Amino acid sequence: MRSVPKWVLVSSACAPAVLIIGWMVAAALQGPAYDPAAQTISVLAAPGGSGYWVMTGAFIALGTCHLLTAWGLRPAAAPGRVALAAGGVSALVVAVVPAPSSGGSLSHGSVTVLGFTVLAAWPVLAARTGDSVPWALRPLPSLGATAVMAVGAAWFLFELHLHGVAGVAERAVTTLQSVWPFVVALSCLRHSARGAPEVTKRNDDVTGRR
Secondary structure (H helix, E strand, C coil): CCCCCCHHHHHHHHHHHHHHHHHHHHHHHHCCCCCCCCCCHHHHHCCCCCCHHHHHHHHHHHHHHHHHHHHHCCCCCHHHHHHHHHHHHHHHHHHHCCCCCCCCCHHHHHHHHHHHHHHHHHHHHCCCCCCCCCHHHCHHHHHHHHHHHHHHHHHHHHHHHHCCCHHHHHHHHHHHHHHHHHHHHHHHHHHHHHHHHHHHHHHHHHHHHC
16 A cells, blocks of 8 residues: 555545635625625635635635645545546636635536546545555545545535525535544554554564564
8 A cells, every 4th residue: 555645634634624714704805784694605716706806716726735745645535536626626726716705506516526526526536446545545435435425515505595594504614624634544554553663573574583
């Protein structure tokens, strides 16, 4: 099993941090006119808004973090790494194609749906089998993460259709999607750390027998 560079822990940890700090600061700049329970995060990045540059910068940082993490998560299966990278690209495109200040946008909506889809699918696509696989990359936890993300995305679309608490649903699912890469990276690094003493012990045993 290939090792994970330690900087992946930084890139994966920064993803939820920049996202959450971004929407909090942007919402504060937007003022009471913005309702975080009902309105989406994308509204904060709409051109002309007070928090436009903050939220746009957060999307760019989020996408960059996902791309770096996908590059460094070498123990994950290749389809999952590609899906995580696609989620990073989607975040970058969302920054380039923001939601309009009023009304809907087919291009923005399509990119958002694509981003939700690939980030929900990447855990199960990254899964591997075998005793040497880190916990977060095993089939059952990966399938569970994908299932929870898919349910969260469905909840968001449901609330969006009913004009309900779409903001709450979106924040819940995007937080989970941004945190899971950190969970996987941490699992991989802890697995490597536990495996290193065992390898050293086996080498010492071989040396002793000589």
